[in-house]
Amino acid sequence: MIAKNQKQQERCPPTPIPVKAGHTRFEWLKLVATLAIPVAIGVFTIMNNFQQMNLSKSQFENQLRIANDNRQNDIRVAEEARVNDLRIAQKDREKDLQMADNQQKQAVLIEYQNFLAELLLKEGIRLNGSNSEAARFVARFKTLTGFSQLNPERKAFLFKSLYEVKLITNNDEFESAIVSLASADLTNIILGLPRDSDVLPGFKGPCFTNLHLSGADLTNASFRGVRFSNITFANAVLDNADFGYTEDAGKFIDFQGSSLQSANFFNANYKVAYYIQFQGAKFNNARLMNFICVRCGFTSTIMQEANMTNARFTSCQFILTKMLNCIMVDIFIKNSTFDETDLTGCDMRGAIFEYTTFSEKTQLIGADMSLIELRHCDFSNTNLSGCNMTRAILNGTSFLNSNLSGCVGLNEWQLRQTKSLAGSTLPNGTLVRAK
Numbered sequence: 001m002i003a004k005n006q007k008q009q010e011r012c013p014p015t016p017i018p019v020k021a022g023h024t025r026f027e028w029l030k031l032v033a034t035l036a037i038p039v040a041i042g043v044f045t046i047m048n049n050f051q052q053m054n055l056s057k058s059q060f061e062n063q064l065r066i067a068n069d070n071r072q073n074d075i076r077v078a079e080e081a082r083v084n085d086l087r088i089a090q091k092d093r094e095k096d097l098q099m100a101d102n103q104q105k106q107a108v109l110i111e112y113q114n115f116l117a118e119l120l121l122k123e124g125i126r127l128n129g130s131n132s133e134a135a136r137f138v139a140r141f142k143t144l145t146g147f148s149q150l151n152p153e154r155k156a157f158l159f160k161s162l163y164e165v166k167l168i169t170n171n172d173e174f175e176s177a178i179v180s181l182a183s184a185d186l187t188n189i190i191l192g193l194p195r196d197s198d199v200l201p202g203f204k205g206p207c208f209t210n211l212h213l214s215g216a217d218l219t220n221a222s223f224r225g226v227r228f229s230n231i232t233f234a235n236a237v238l239d240n241a242d243f244g245y246t247e248d249a250g251k252f253i254d255f256q257g258s259s260l261q262s263a264n265f266f267n268a269n270y271k272v273a274y275y276i277q278f279q280g281a282k283f284n285n286a287r288l289m290n291f292i293c294v295r296c297g298f299t300s301t302i303m304q305e306a307n308m309t310n311a312r313f314t315s316c317q318f319i320l321t322k323m324l325n326c327i328m329v330d331i332f333i334k335n336s337t338f339d340e341t342d343l344t345g346c347d348m349r350g351a352i353f354e355y356t357t358f359s360e361k362t363q364l365i366g367a368d369m370s371l372i373e374l375r376h377c378d379f380s381n382t383n384l385s386g387c388n389m390t391r392a393i394l395n396g397t398s399f400l401n402s403n404l405s406g407c408v409g410l411n412e413w414q415l416r417q418t419k420s421l422a423g424s425t426l427p428n429g430t431l432v433r434a435k
């Protein structure tokens with residue numbers, strides 16, 4: 001009966017029964033009670049159904065969402081699988097390409113070796129047979145092509161072979177190598193220890209004798225720990241090359257006109273050769289920390305912002321050198337010449353200069369010379385305006401006709417230790433009477 005009623009209630013809302021006048025109070029109560037139960041049940045049922053409807057609706061939505069999620073998931077999984085397959089295929093392809101490239105480079109090397117062997121057998125070990133000029137030309141041409149096609153490891157192998165047969169060493173007859181490596185692509189070649197690697201104390205690297213590398217492109221090359229006996233790098237490109245811990249063991253080292261931007265000479269030690277020439281080289285941003293160089297010519301070189309911290313230069317020439325903003329902290333320079341040198345803005349804190357002359361328009365404008373020690377140096381005719389000489393020791397040093405105007409940190413005691421101030425402009429602008 002409830003179920004039936006329920007069904008009816010579902011279809012239509014209960015119509016209000018008109019209340020007729022004249023019924024007794026009891027009849028009213030009875031009627032209300034009779035009606036109230038199904039109405040209450042009906043209302044409850046509607047509410048319940050509503051809730052159920054809501055529930056089933058959210059269930060449906062939930063299922064839809066799950067289905068959708070599953071679909072999305074399937075798509076994602078499929079996509080991931082596809083991408084993964086692609087990646088694997090790509091990797092395989094790269095591996096294949098790498099292997100092919102490797103084989104091709106190996107083939108280039110073998111082909112070159114065969115060519116050279118044949119040529120040497122035909123034209124003699126010095127390529128000085130009947131056809132020597134043609135032989136040298138062909139050898140150079142083939143060598144340049146070979147180097148340009150090889151990776152750094154094979155370049156090093158080929159280089160050492162050519163060095164062993166003395167084709168790339170100085171030949172007194174030509175004042176060059178038999179096979180000139182000018183413009184050869186020797187970039188990234190490692191002929192010593194790997195770049196920037198640690199060097200154990202007492203390490204003795206291989207020694208290259210009479211190597212002739214004029215004009216070669218040795219960008220990023222490493223000579224770390226190598227020893228040189230007679231070597232020429234004239235006009236070579238040596239940007240970013242590593243000469244750390246190199247030593248000289250022969251008569252001359254020639255870096256004239258080379259490009260040594262950002263090159264590294266950390267702990268390099270050149271003091272045996274009587275001729276060490278860097279004339280015209282470009283050293284911008286070079287790392288020359290702890291570099292020891294004796295009898296070295298830096299005339300007309302450009303070494304802006306080079307870091308020479310703790311370097312030691314003895315009997316060196318810095319004529320017309322551009323050393324703007326160099327870091328010369330704790331540097332030790334002895335018996336050397338600075339002439340028309342631009343040392344503007346250099347950081348010379350704690351440096352020691354001994355028996356060194358700074359002459360003819362050398363500029364030290366704004367240089368930080370605090371804690372510097374000048375022992376019997378000569379700063380005649382130099383421009384030191386705006387420098388910092390806080391706690392500088394100027395013992396026996398001459399400042400003849402020099403401009404010290406605007407220098408900070410100079411006191412009477414320091415000035416009294418100088419050898420001469422005649423004709424100079426003092427920090428406060430006072431001009432000292434010339435002698």
Ligand SMILES: *[C@@H]1O[C@H](CO)[C@@H](O)[C@H](O)[C@H]1NC(C)=O
Pocket residue numbers: 124126128129
């Ligand atoms: C080629 O050079 C070698 C080694 O310097 C020498 O012994 C030889 O006589 C030279 N040959 C010719 C044809 O000049």
Ligand SMILES: *[C@@H]1O[C@H](CO)[C@@H](O)[C@H](O)[C@H]1NC(C)=O
Pocket residue numbers: 187188219220240
């Ligand atoms: C040299 O090495 C640097 C990284 O140190 C690299 O960016 C540059 O391409 C290299 N140059 C050559 C010519 O290989």
Ligand SMILES: *[C@@H]1O[C@H](CO)[C@@H](O)[C@H](O)[C@H]1NC(C)=O
Pocket residue numbers: 170209210229230250251252
């Ligand atoms: C070094 O080069 C000079 C000049 O070319 C030469 O006289 C000398 O013999 C060479 N030293 C060695 C060890 O070959």
Ligand SMILES: *[C@@H]1O[C@H](CO)[C@@H](O)[C@H](O)[C@H]1NC(C)=O
Pocket residue numbers: 289307308309327
């Ligand atoms: C110069 O080299 C020194 C010693 O290696 C280092 O402490 C300093 O930071 C360097 N200065 C610059 C500006 O690179």
Ligand SMILES: *[C@@H]1O[C@H](CO)[C@@H](O)[C@H](O)[C@H]1NC(C)=O
Pocket residue numbers: 315316335336
């Ligand atoms: C000082 O350097 C010059 C070359 O600039 C050299 O001839 C001379 O022997 C050196 N003197 C000393 C004491 O080292």
Ligand SMILES: *[C@@H]1O[C@H](CO)[C@@H](O)[C@H](O)[C@H]1NC(C)=O
Pocket residue numbers: 365383384385403
């Ligand atoms: C020295 O440097 C200062 C500051 O740059 C400049 O004003 C002056 O003309 C320069 N020359 C001389 C000879 O002092």
Ligand SMILES: *[C@@H]1O[C@H](CO)[C@@H](O)[C@H](O)[C@H]1NC(C)=O
Pocket residue numbers: 385386403404405406425
């Ligand atoms: C010295 O340098 C100052 C600038 O710092 C300049 O005004 C002055 O003229 C210079 N003195 C001489 C003698 O050149």
Ligand SMILES: *[C@@H]1O[C@H](CO)[C@@H](O)[C@H](O)[C@H]1NC(C)=O
Pocket residue numbers: 370388389390408409
């Ligand atoms: C001069 O050098 C001293 C010591 O290095 C430093 O404390 C001071 O700040 C410097 N003065 C100027 C003006 O740079």
Ligand SMILES: *[C@@H]1O[C@H](CO)[C@@H](O)[C@H](O)[C@H]1NC(C)=O
Pocket residue numbers: 393395396
């Ligand atoms: C400066 O040199 C004189 C002799 O030339 C010497 O007596 C004195 O002790 C030296 N002073 C310093 C601080 O080196």
Ligand SMILES: *[C@@H]1O[C@H](CO)[C@@H](O)[C@H](O)[C@H]1NC(C)=O
Pocket residue numbers: 411412415426427428429430
């Ligand atoms: C300039 O400085 C010098 C040395 O410190 C001093 O003897 C002189 O009296 C000063 N001149 C002026 C005008 O302050």
